[in-house]
Amino acid sequence: MLGICIENVRKTCPLVHNITNYVTVNDVANVILAIGASPIMSDEPLDVEEITSICSALNINIGTLNQRTIESMMIAGKKSNELNHPVLLDPVGAGASNLRTQTAIQIMDNIKLDVIRGNISEIKTLVLGSGSTKGVDADVADAVTEENLDHMVEFAKTFSKKTGSIIAITGAIDLVANSEQCYIIRNGRAEMGKITGTGCQLSGLIPAFVAANPNQKLEAVAAAVCTMGLAGEIGMSHLQEHEGNSTYRNRIIDAIYHMDGKTLDEGAKYEIR
Amino acid sequence: MLGICIENVRKTCPLVHNITNYVTVNDVANVILAIGASPIMSDEPLDVEEITSICSALNINIGTLNQRTIESMMIAGKKSNELNHPVLLDPVGAGASNLRTQTAIQIMDNIKLDVIRGNISEIKTLVLGSGSTKGVDADVADAVTEENLDHMVEFAKTFSKKTGSIIAITGAIDLVANSEQCYIIRNGRAEMGKITGTGCQLSGLIPAFVAANPNQKLEAVAAAVCTMGLAGEIGMSHLQEHEGNSTYRNRIIDAIYHMDGKTLDEGAKYEIR
Amino acid sequence: MLGICIENVRKTCPLVHNITNYVTVNDVANVILAIGASPIMSDEPLDVEEITSICSALNINIGTLNQRTIESMMIAGKKSNELNHPVLLDPVGAGASNLRTQTAIQIMDNIKLDVIRGNISEIKTLVLGSGSTKGVDADVADAVTEENLDHMVEFAKTFSKKTGSIIAITGAIDLVANSEQCYIIRNGRAEMGKITGTGCQLSGLIPAFVAANPNQKLEAVAAAVCTMGLAGEIGMSHLQEHEGNSTYRNRIIDAIYHMDGKTLDEGAKYEIR
Numbered sequence: 110m111l112g113i114c115i116e117n118v119r120k121t122c123p124l125v126h127n128i129t130n131y132v133t134v135n136d137v138a139n140v141i142l143a144i145g146a147s148p149i150m151s152d153e154p155l156d157v158e159e160i161t162s163i164c165s166a167l168n169i170n171i172g173t174l175n176q177r178t179i180e181s182m183m184i185a186g187k188k189s190n191e192l193n194h195p196v197l198l199d200p201v202g203a204g205a206s207n208l209r210t211q212t213a214i215q216i217m218d219n220i221k222l223d224v225i226r227g228n229i230s231e232i233k234t235l236v237l238g239s240g241s242t243k244g245v246d247a248d249v250a251d252a253v254t255e256e257n258l259d260h261m262v263e264f265a266k267t268f269s270k271k272t273g274s275i276i277a278i279t280g281a282i283d284l285v286a287n288s289e290q291c292y293i294i295r296n297g298r299a300e301m302g303k304i305t306g307t308g309c310q311l312s313g314l315i316p317a318f319v320a321a322n323p324n325q326k327l328e329a330v331a332a333a334v335c336t337m338g339l340a341g342e343i344g345m346s347h348l349q350e351h352e353g354n355s356t357y358r359n360r361i362i363d364a365i366y367h368m369d370g371k372t373l374d375e376g377a378k379y380e381i382r
Numbered sequence: 383m384l385g386i387c388i389e390n391v392r393k394t395c396p397l398v399h400n401i402t403n404y405v406t407v408n409d410v411a412n413v414i415l416a417i418g419a420s421p422i423m424s425d426e427p428l429d430v431e432e433i434t435s436i437c438s439a440l441n442i443n444i445g446t447l448n449q450r451t452i453e454s455m456m457i458a459g460k461k462s463n464e465l466n467h468p469v470l471l472d473p474v475g476a477g478a479s480n481l482r483t484q485t486a487i488q489i490m491d492n493i494k495l496d497v498i499r500g501n502i503s504e505i506k507t508l509v510l511g512s513g514s515t516k517g518v519d520a521d522v523a524d525a526v527t528e529e530n531l532d533h534m535v536e537f538a539k540t541f542s543k544k545t546g547s548i549i550a551i552t553g554a555i556d557l558v559a560n561s562e563q564c565y566i567i568r569n570g571r572a573e574m575g576k577i578t579g580t581g582c583q584l585s586g587l588i589p590a591f592v593a594a595n596p597n598q599k600l601e602a603v604a605a606a607v608c609t610m611g612l613a614g615e616i617g618m619s620h621l622q623e624h625e626g627n628s629t630y631r632n633r634i635i636d637a638i639y640h641m642d643g644k645t646l647d648e649g650a651k652y653e654i655r
Numbered sequence: 656m657l658g659i660c661i662e663n664v665r666k667t668c669p670l671v672h673n674i675t676n677y678v679t680v681n682d683v684a685n686v687i688l689a690i691g692a693s694p695i696m697s698d699e700p701l702d703v704e705e706i707t708s709i710c711s712a713l714n715i716n717i718g719t720l721n722q723r724t725i726e727s728m729m730i731a732g733k734k735s736n737e738l739n740h741p742v743l744l745d746p747v748g749a750g751a752s753n754l755r756t757q758t759a760i761q762i763m764d765n766i767k768l769d770v771i772r773g774n775i776s777e778i779k780t781l782v783l784g785s786g787s788t789k790g791v792d793a794d795v796a797d798a799v800t801e802e803n804l805d806h807m808v809e810f811a812k813t814f815s816k817k818t819g820s821i822i823a824i825t826g827a828i829d830l831v832a833n834s835e836q837c838y839i840i841r842n843g844r845a846e847m848g849k850i851t852g853t854g855c856q857l858s859g860l861i862p863a864f865v866a867a868n869p870n871q872k873l874e875a876v877a878a879a880v881c882t883m884g885l886a887g888e889i890g891m892s893h894l895q896e897h898e899g900n901s902t903y904r905n906r907i908i909d910a911i912y913h914m915d916g917k918t919l920d921e922g923a924k925y926e927i928r
Contacts, residue, residue, distance in 0.1 A: 351889075353910070
């Protein structure tokens, strides 16, 4: 019952520290507020240790990394580990440049990550050391499909076993795996890919879900992924013919604002393998 | 008559220099345009002195401060003081970290501030040297209520007397005080707290109002606060049932776009003590 | 037939590297997605060479420049030149400060620019070494009008001849010139000036259009300018009475999302001199 996970977020209002890119940061803040949690952003090395200490969870997103913010990611990540806060890594553009790939690997090597969330090309890069990321979007050749699904489920579980992190691979079909179990999620709409930052938004939601559901982390991540996808479906149902990706962005966040456990339980489409 | 203040903004179109956080900066720019003023953003030490010189007012917001932008805040603030431009400080997250608290105090100590605008936890931090800020949101234990109102009015006037700045404390009840008088404002909606940056937006509006009304600064700040709150009420009236915080954000800025002196005078809810 | 240019963007999906300001970056990303291209943002010196290498075009916007990002602009620009990628410069605020003016000139002197797009005050600054920019907006005294149109067309052609760049001067009347020909474009709405970043958005669209139409660059830039203006007209037609600049911003991006060659060909209003 994933719906309980969302109710727990609304009950506990976790404060989430985000070190994230400046492209989609406003949407990340609004989506965290929409789910009933609170966002705070800080990426200055002298500030992040204290900020992360007053929070319940940390979201690290390398979408517009620079040398200063990389330092902040490391400091905040280590402090969060000390405090046993859940930490998520969103390796935006891993595979697109050496700096992004190496930063993601450096974070994985030095910080215990509760969740790694990316598109399939980014995750393949982390597993294989190279990938065919097309900028910040996944390469179609990499996609999770009905045909390669069993193989990809194994791939996700194996990577989870190796890293000790829950692995969330999002795309047309989403996978959320630990070493034992994998949620296969079929919520969402293809048009979400035409909005910048729906992945970043999800990476902001997940730490809130995990902080609010410490004893069922895998379910919490799956609930966040289903919430985002279902919001994409609900948001689309309110879209008028002349409206496009910009209004759709708002409709999705609006749908999360109104999401409750019952709606999620009725709308979530998943199986577990 | 607060309405005149808004008409003066639309007549004089002041150019406002903003050194503000990257989370809500786009909304700050759009709300300044909505009220009929013009925004410019610059946070590079080598650039800010000239940029602030061509402006009429300065908005300093420490929401995502870093060492470079702190330096810029100091340079721009001093230059604005030289030129007698109104300067506002928004001490976002003061109390949440030492860097934020100390930066706010450093700015207060070195720059003559026309206005300090924050939530009650941030303002208490500046007065007492410590506070119970919950990240960037006020602690409920600190809230201005009908019960502690007389006390809080005195608190605001005393802080104004000490600093020489107009003090704007915003929350469910807003206070705008100089050492003699305090506007108690009851516009606004609780749901505004579910949008990131309504406080930052107000901090962008206030310098425009003060620059356009140099001989009635207290009224100008009160007018800006009433405008934001009233826009929150008007925006809510246009919200459909399925719409949430993301669309609400747009509706508020839209309402400011259409705000005029008459609407403000009819909708402003305040008393002066 | 400008419509073909838009169809070529949708067919080829060019990846555009943007080094742009943090005020309007989210809208730039969404408008690039709306036209069917893909955005990527990176402004770290250690990252930009590789990122620009995987892209098809580069958009340099100095709206919130700092010393780090200026270095990145130079690195990315030179690499793009090596790879023969189209490069655009948006000299935001040139004339408003020495740093902005000198940075724009440094970029012009060291990087082969396919397109320079700015408002008339910014472009005059680049031509004359000084201008009367009002912050990031054009001075009305500088405006392109029906009265000075022949003169301004010559001005644009002469500047194009001197620089080897296509010159796009946008305002109430838009000019898009190479040394031989000038498109005079009368699409758009005055209200677009009340939204932050419509110019930045256009500067994100143009590199996508040029990358997708390498053999008809002048037409490609004109098509992008007409697309933005026409979207402003279509977006306005969907605006309700109580809606203002914030919703209008979304409506414009939505209109670009639905724009096709036929709509553009029917709605584009231009002449060539």
